[in-house]
Amino acid sequence: MDGEPRVPEQRRPGSSADAAAPVTALRFGVLGPVRAWRGEEPLPTGSPQQRALLAALLLREGRTATAAELIDALWGEEPPSQALAAVRTYASRLRKALGAEVLVSESGGYAIRGLGEGALDLARAQELAADGEKARAAGDLCRARELLGRALALWDGEALAGVPGPYAEAQRVRLEEWRLQLLEARLDMDLEQGCHAEAVSELTALTAAHPLRERLRELLMLALYRSGRQAEALAVYADTRRLLADELGVDPRPGLKELQQRILRADPALAEPSSPAAEPAAAPVRPAQLPATVPDFTGRSAFVSELSEVLSSAEGRVMAVSALAGIGGVGKTTLAVHVAHQARAAFPDGQLYVDLQGAGPRAAEPETVLGSFLRALGTADTAIPDSLEERAALYRSVLDGRRVLVLLDNARDAAQVRPLLPGTDGCAALVTSRVRMVDLAGAHLVDLDVMSPEEALALFTKIVGQERVAAEREAALDVVAACGFLPLAIRIAASRLAARRTWTVSSLAAKLADERRRLDELQAGDLAVKATFELGYGALEPAQARAFRLLGLADGPDISLAAAAAVLDLPVEDAEDLLEPLVDMSLLESAAPGRYRFHDLVRLYARSCAERDEHPPGEREAALSRLLDFYLATVSGVYLIERPGDRLVDHLERTAYPGLTFDSRRAAQDWLYSEAVCLLAAVRQAARPGALRRAVDILWAAVDLAESGANSKEYETVATLLRDVAQRAGDPRSEGRALTALAFVHHISGSRFDVALQEARRATELAGQADDPLTGCWASNISGVVELYQSRHDEGEAHFTATIENFRALGDRPGEASALCNLSRIHLATGRTASAVALARQGTEMYDAMGHALKGANGRYALGLALTQSGQLAEATECLRQALRVFRDSRQRLWEGMTLFRLAEADIAARRYAQAAADAETALTLLRGIGGEWRHGNVLTVLGRALEGIGQPGRAQVCWREALALFEALGAPEALEVRSLLTPSAAA
Secondary structure (H helix, E strand, O other): OOOOOOHHHOOOOOOHHHHOOOEOOEEEEOOOEOEEEEOOEEEOOOOHHHHHHHHHHHOOOOOOEEHHHHHHHHHOOOOOOOHHHHHHHHHHHHHHHHOOOOEEEEOOEEEEOOEOOOOEHHHHHHHHHHHHHHHHHOOOHHHHHHHHHHHHHOOOOOOOEOOOOHHHHHHHHHHHHHHHHHHHHHHHHHHHOOOHHHHHHHHHHHHHHOOOOHHHHHHHHHHHHHOOOHHHHHHHHHHHHHHHHHHOOOOOOHHHHHHHHHHHOOOHHHHOOOOOOOOOOOOOOOOOOOOOOOOOOOOOHHHHHHHHHHHHOOOOOOOEEEEEEOOOOOOHHHHHHHHHHOOHHHOOOOEEEEEOOOOOOOOOOHHHHHHHHHHHOOOOHHHOOOOHHHHHHHHHHHHOOOOOEEEEEEEOOHHHHHHHOOOOOOOEEEEEEOOOOOOOOOOEEEEOOOOOHHHHHHHHHHHHOHHHHHHOHHHHHHHHHHOOOOHHHHHHHHHHHHOOOOOOHHHHHHHHHOHHHHHHHOEEOOEEHHHHHHHHHHOOOHHHHHHHHHHOOOOOOOEEHHHHHHHHOOOHHHHHHHHHHHHHOOOOEEEEOOEEEOOHHHHHHHHHHHHHHOOOOHHHHHHHHHHHHHHHHHHHHHHHHHOOOOOHHHHOOOOOOOOOOOOOHHHHHHHHHHOHHHHHHHHHHOOOOOOHHHHHHHHHHOHHHHHOOOOHHHHHHHHHHHHHHHHHHOOHHHHHHHHHHHHHHHHHHOOOHHHHHHHHHHHHHHHHHOOOHHHHHHHHHHHHHHHHHOOOHHHHHHHHHHHHHHHHHHOOHHHHHHHHHHHHHHHHHOOOHHHHHHHHHHHHHHHHHHOOHHHHHHHHHHHHHHHHHOOOHHHHHHHHHHHHHHHHHOOOHHHHHHHHHHHHHHHHHOOOHHHHHHHHHHHHHHOOOOOHHHHHHHHHHHHHHHHHHOOOHHHHHHHHHHHHHHHHHHOOOHHHHHHHHOOHHHHO
16 A cells, blocks of 8 residues: 555544544545535545545445455456556545545555544435334334435435446445335335325336336336226236246246236225224323213314323323313314313312303403312312412412312413413313413413314214214215304204204205305204304404404405405505404414415304494495405416516506515416415406406416416316306406407317317407407417317418417517417428428527516427427427426426427437336326326327337237227327227227
8 A cells, every 4th residue: 555554544443533523524425426525515536446446445334445355346356467556546546635534544454434424325325214114114104205215315326327346336236226125115105105196107117127127017006006097007917927928938926916816806905005003092081070071072083182192291290281272163162071071080189160251241250260269179268368369379289289180161361361270290271262372381272173074974973863864964964064064063053953853954954055044044042153253253353353354255265464455455564463363363264374264154254244244335345356456466467477578468457456576486476376266266256247357357367277287177167157247247358358268278178179169269259349359369379279189270270370460460479479389380280390390499489588488388399399290309308398397397287297298209209218108107197187188198199109119018008098998089080090009909
């Protein structure tokens, strides 16, 4: 080596040098190219042989490697004559780069020592994998999957990439095998957690890359079967059996054969992943001096377990305070009493109970309550002091050394509760209130929500009887849903039904279906839902009461703080100051930071209050008008950020109330998709005279919601409603725009082309009547697209040619670019490839010049198609991948799937069959439920081609047969192509 090892460089396990601080700044990578970093700065690792030496030392995990071992690792049985000198040179260079304290010489060899924890990516991967196995053994599959995913993410291509020598080659094989084992384990857990559809694409690519690995084939069969693709799953087995016989002369292993048989007989155990074991029921605990628990207590198992655990923590240790908050009628008292009854064994010295009447006009005074508590604990009346402070001190003294549970029901606020809390170890207090007691120090807060549908139905069944509910289960579900799954409402409805043997469940459901009468129906004896809500409403200050009333008018499932501010005509900060107390009083819920929602019945009550108390009455309409203005102004801004220079916003209705502004495209998209359901609900609610035009324009400006596929069904429903309302109102402008939106949705659906064409033609006529040229342009553009899809190329070309001229006349360059890209598709379909490429380039360049990221992706999609057909595959793939990144970033799931489909076509043309199969599988997953059967059939056709290319003809035939069935049902011309792909016997 470099002469004899020098003493200062020697490092032996257990020496004082080992105790020195690790060289934490150094990091090494072997799961890819062999690399080193000091902090974020890459270090030189030298020639391939020098990297081979570094890898050999790193993989020994601090153990010393002799010169002979290193020579053998680098050159094997035929080392060069100067091998020893070369090793010394490599070691010397590495020491200069890494530091003498890291690469040490000892015993005629070398070692790497003193590295910090996680300095080597392989060591980190091993730790993550081991932790993942522990998590899996403990039943925490989510954690296990995350850990294995992080371990696999440490690979950066082939391990020890480019490193020569027999040692590196052997380690590469070992590490690749380990990586595949980790992948199989992670995919196995994917399937255990129900992610079978997502796993198919990855498994298809992996089986193509490792065709003889039977475990991957087994996982692919299972994933396909659970995705409803039984025929393909069986075809995988047939392909595997043929491949093993051809390549190795063996049969599939028994496990694979058994899986095939289970699939053939549709074994129910294969259908879904095994369910996790049920959590053990909480050990019963009981209090003593409490109101009787209800005999039909139902559900709430998670809350019972949580509260029981908190209460049991008081035993012999510390005081536990649990504060339950929730809307009136949600079952706070019922749950608290039930839990307290179960806690009796933990509190053998007694239990105290009081109704503090906090929701009423005269809440109980703490000194009065303390007097009754002291008497119950055996204190003589003459010994009870007068003042609150003295009573509280005596109360705590009396409880000292005892184990007592105190249930403080229906508290007004924390100030009322504090003097009543025990102060000694072993005691506990359970508090219920409509107010969240965030200012109750050390309290364990529980927000009690409504029941789950299953729990609600179970409670209803216990009161009404199993026989009556079983006979009308659907009607019973309608009843508990109309009750908003609120326990008090369910109990009232069920009690009314139980007392009327001549009523059917359906008749009760019909009564509750009328929202205007629902609250009046939900009363029985001294129980009434409305009366419960009245207590909370009566305690509000005037400004809070106004906010409560007006917010209840909006239809969305929740409302953002900014939208609420518009409804209330207040600055955002002032609106928040009004809404947060409503949350604390459980009249409003905090759905997420900056978002609020009503319980369904509370919303009905708020609306009834608005009708009764809001003056002047026109303020209700004004509040909804401000909300509509807010949505239109904001969505117009989002549209313009996505499409700078687009003329659409110039043709929308003017607004009097401002909207939000965004500093980035990402923020605008986040708002649009997070607000989608509420925005469409506001549009649906605005289908009335005076608001109709703004409603239609919101729908038009929010077209991305339909195109993404995420909200297409609701978008279509709302557009249909607006069309019908506009038609009845005799408003051709609104009707034409609603029809254009509908035509767009229908042609995107991939299965309603005839309907889309009819709507687009009618929209064009109405646009002429209303002098609305932009609507006419867009309707004509859609007509051309539908003609293209139905192979009527002459008609399509005529539409696009006219549309281009009309957009130019309006000065609408984005619209012109869209029509040019669509015309490119016509040229491509009619064999004019060169002009198709030119048109698509022209449209894309126009988009780029205007800074249109999303529409530029549409242009690149069209250009990628034309380039693929013209044989320019490298550029085509690059265009499509650029488009894919934008669609993915813009959450355009439909176009993300379609671009992957087009990439698969380009990959097949380039004979990259495994990549094509992976892309097509991912496209199928993305297009599930959107895009329609026509697009689904096209993707299946391409997937079949890719599968045939990677040697899985059985699966290919299954895909083609499914595609053929889809095309024949649609009467699509693509059926002819698919028949030609199938063998005569299969096609028959």
